[in-house]
Amino acid sequence: MVYTADWIVVQDDARTVVEHGALAVADGRVADVGPAAAVLARHPGEPVSALGEAAILPGLVDAHTHVPMSAMRGLAEDKELFAWLHEDVFPREARWEPRLLRAAAELSFAEMVRTGCTAFYDMYMLQENVFAAADAAGLRGVVGENVVRFFPQLGGATRDALFGRIRDNAAAWRGHPRLRGAVAPHAVYTTDPETLHACRDLADETGWLFGMHMSETRKETADCLAERGLRPIPYCDSLGILRADTALFHCVDVDDADLAILRGRGCTAVQNPASNMKLASGAAPVQRMLDAGVPVAIGTDGPASNNAQNMLRETWLAALLGKLSTGDPTALRAQTALDMATRGGAAAIGDPLAGRLEPGCHADFFALDLRGPGMLPVHDVVSSAVYSATGLENRLTVVAGRELYRDGEWLSIDVERVRASARQLRDWAR
Amino acid sequence: MVYTADWIVVQDDARTVVEHGALAVADGRVADVGPAAAVLARHPGEPVSALGEAAILPGLVDAHTHVPMSAMRGLAEDKELFAWLHEDVFPREARWEPRLLRAAAELSFAEMVRTGCTAFYDMYMLQENVFAAADAAGLRGVVGENVVRFFPQLGGATRDALFGRIRDNAAAWRGHPRLRGAVAPHAVYTTDPETLHACRDLADETGWLFGMHMSETRKETADCLAERGLRPIPYCDSLGILRADTALFHCVDVDDADLAILRGRGCTAVQNPASNMKLASGAAPVQRMLDAGVPVAIGTDGPASNNAQNMLRETWLAALLGKLSTGDPTALRAQTALDMATRGGAAAIGDPLAGRLEPGCHADFFALDLRGPGMLPVHDVVSSAVYSATGLENRLTVVAGRELYRDGEWLSIDVERVRASARQLRDWAR
Structure with a gap:
């Protein structure tokens, strides 16, 4: 054609x-x-x-999202992150049913396909559902399984159970022409060194990529300094877990030494401008990252905190935020923003094609x-x-x-089924 | 119905x-x-x-725009304001033809109608063209004629000529069910006290509203302090020109004393989040304005610096910027943002209905x-x-x-004619 x-x-x-x-x-x-x-x-x-x-x-790459969270789009707004998570998100996540989780992923993929997004990097739980939905939708992407140090969690009642599921998914989807997995420890504040080492080993064992939320807020930095004696990125680097297969999501509160580590290890930073603005986390120093030679991609952070998975909207916002946060209207040019949403996204999903x-x-x-x-x-x-x-x-x-x-x-998604399941998801989330 | x-x-x-x-x-x-x-x-x-x-x-109210500037949408990006104005905007504005100016206004109105905007507050030159286009399009709005101290300008070769045109337009459009005029001195840095007094008198004489760019950048404040010994808002207040009929566009660099004046005089502040971000001017302290009891509206600043006249996009951005700039995710709630785009806009255009x-x-x-x-x-x-x-x-x-x-x-605009004239506008602007 x-x-x-x-x-x-x-x-x-x-x-x-x-x-x-x-x-x-x-x-x-x-x-x-x-x-x-x-x-x-x-x-x-x-x-x-x-x-x-x-x-x-x-095609645009949504390099950080949580696709099943479409069920919670617009559910609880204008709240502090901690209150939102504990009052609104976690209680609902504890009662996911796999059928609904897959339907919520399909809803997100319908939105992505509508808005010109062809690839994604997802991070959630019970990710066999997202693999199946993405396979059917025809999208390209990375399906990351979230790991924390607390058990039981949705992905498995013990770490052995969770890691067993990850190994099963790795075997089931190995060689897929468009989909690949990732081991995705949630963040420094929800893991410990032993968990992070185990995640890195599992990524190496399965050939999956490695991704983490990183340096999203100043509080995360302060807590990590207090608990580990290092900022989040040097702490993770001291564990030897940062490699060229690694995507780090948010990277709002990063200093030049952090960026030197990212550059040295070949990591990709993924900014999430709408989510970081909506939750008042701040602005990632994107122009500084680019100047330091760190590949930068753009993500929506998913429909619960965004509240869309519309990468053109996000790319526009990335350009505007880059200018505002530097005070320089010549920073983050249109071409640079488009580069991040396309070529930067390719770096995040580890796909040079x-x-x-x-x-x-x-x-x-x-x-x-x-x-x-x-x-x-x-x-x-x-x-x-x-x-x-x-x-x-x-x-x-x-x-x-x-x-x-x-x-x-x-042409790959039954949008009437998506509309029907959106009504079920609304009722489930109420 | x-x-x-x-x-x-x-x-x-x-x-x-x-x-x-x-x-x-x-x-x-x-x-x-x-x-x-x-x-x-x-x-x-x-x-x-x-x-x-x-x-x-x-319907959403675009409370600050320059509709004929659709011709220059995307023409020159990622530049300093001064370079953009002098290298790109002013040379083209010097060769406007009324026919093209009206076509550019019609293009903007087609975009507004498409995106749920029902009313606008425009500020430009040769505004009989915008009156005619808005009348035909069926929109509601305020058509502001730009005044500066420099002559000749596009609106008239002398101030008498320009003011004569304004009087003619006021007579021609008096009693229109949807459209009203405004005398719109450009800004403190492009006028002098005598011009501002004359504009105020002309607004009072014609019954037109009064609107100005105000406190858009820190440079404007610094220059006004140096030249007039006062910040822009106290300077204008000292001239007695600020009233309840007054809309002030941008209001990025305003302090609490400025806000007390706005509150006392009953002025409406119009924020322009996309333009202020794109030109790296900063963020209007909107939550502080609202807390001080100042009515706040939202404007796009028109398609040259925005680059759209899409008030839903602008309302979303207003909410996000309000959270980012205060560091508070509970600031500028969704309802507050919608209020500014609707009820705040009504205040700006002086129409309580x-x-x-x-x-x-x-x-x-x-x-x-x-x-x-x-x-x-x-x-x-x-x-x-x-x-x-x-x-x-x-x-x-x-x-x-x-x-x-x-x-x-x-249903009121011939969109095929708009598309054809957009090609003429592109060629004109090249």
Whole structure:
């Protein structure tokens, strides 16, 4: 199949933007990209999907989310984090049923597919449900199983039981073309050194990635200093658990020494601007991270604290927050924000074939409709995507060459079933 | 006509939210609102528009915008304000043609109507074009004519010429059911005391409102202190120009003494979160304003610096910025943000019948579709509107009882003409 559009944002190293471009797809990969006339001449007889006044961009990566928490979207707002967790979230999480958990994941995937997100890095419990929902939805992603030092928890009544489940999931999903697991210890304040070592060993054993919430608040730093004598990142580094397979979520309260460690170990930092603003945690020093050579991705933190999984909205917010927090309107440019949402996301999920549309890369992309009054005129299509789009301008989502959404139709997800299960989830959460 | 929907957010003093509600409209006003069964029983034989899984809310008010600047949306990004104005904006503004200026206003109005904005407070030049476009579009609003001390300018080659135009516009549009003018001196740093006095006198003479950019940056404060010996708000107050008819745009760098003046004079403050973040101006102390009893509205600052006129996106950002800037997640609650976008906007445009849906108020409203995965489930419809919606969920916009947009169709604006003129505007701006 060859897709043509007024604009193609390739996100290659040169940041090529093709006007009147075409993208040829074969076997789930990008086969060719460039000016439409040339690409069409090189692929005679291929079926053509002409998108017209639209911009094709690499699929966005939601590099930190908790997809089953869609059930709790909007449930309890404008509260302190601790009160929200203990009064609202934890009591409901204690009574999850796997059927509902999978339905909540499917609801999130329907939102992602709608808004041009093609890949995700999830962190939750009982993750066989998220694996199954993501497999069916056709998305790419990393499915992280949350680990804390307290048992019993939802993922297993003992650590042996939980780790057994992780091993089972690793065996069941090994070699999947789009999905991969992660061992995801929750945070420094919900684990101990022994748990963290065990998680690192399990990641190495299973070949899964490794991810953690890290340095989300100043309180986390202060508590870690008091309890462990080190800030969270040096503490984790002292345990030897930080590697190039590691994504660290939030990274709001980080100093230059922390960033030097991340750079040295090859970790990816994942900022979550909406959640960090809504919970008043602060702003990750993203421009400083980038200047220090740390790969940075963007995540929504999931629909409970966001309250969306809309990566275009999040990318816009990342740019604005980067300017506000530095006092510099030239910081965090539109192109930089888009880079984080695409190429940075690819780093977070450990997939160098994601986040760009060069030949050989995954055919993961979306197409923004540029015909709405809010998108006109187009002076710079990257600016249009980052600063003007809401996310719902998306009219086509493709993962591994498969169309998952087109013009109001979900092609891999039964959206009527999603709507019905959303009513069940609402009643369950009440 | 009676509109029914799963939710009606009335925005009366009690902040009533009606589940399974109905809203009856007659003669451009709200005739009745309440539970559907009761309203329908009181209005037998009226035609019914059943919106189903939707939320009806009072129309949003974009309380500070520059609608003709849609032509420059995305033109030059990530620049310092001064460089952007002098290199990009001013050279283009010097060559406006009235025909294009009106087309650019119409483009903005198409975006507003699409995203549930029913009223606006504009500030620009040659405003007979914006009057005409707003009249045709069916929107409610205040059309402010920009005044500076430098002549010649676009609005008139001399101040007498400009003031003559304002008087002509005041005469031409006097008594319009939806539109009103404003005399809008640009800012303290582009005017002098004599100009400001003359603007105040002209507002009093014409019965127009009075609006100014105010305290947008720390530099503005420092310069005003150096030149006038007072901060911008005390300086303007010393001239006697601040009244209850006065809207002050931005108000980022304001202290408690400034707020006491605003409170005492009955002025409305209009925050512009996206523009203030994008230009790295800072965050207006909105919670402090509200605590001080100052009415606060929300504006987009127009499509050149925003880069949208999407008031739901702006309302969401206002809530998040209010939390981040205070470090308090319980500040700027969803309800407070919605209040600013509706009731606060009514204060800014000086229209007590806007911003709420009580009987007797303007029948100005919009209807959010709640069926998209990103809006499900609905635990609290105000949270859904403020924290989850992107703006494009809107499926119906009504002003003064007239439907301006419904389900993809613009009913007062020729959207194909808008698309064609957007191409002309792009070429003009290049």
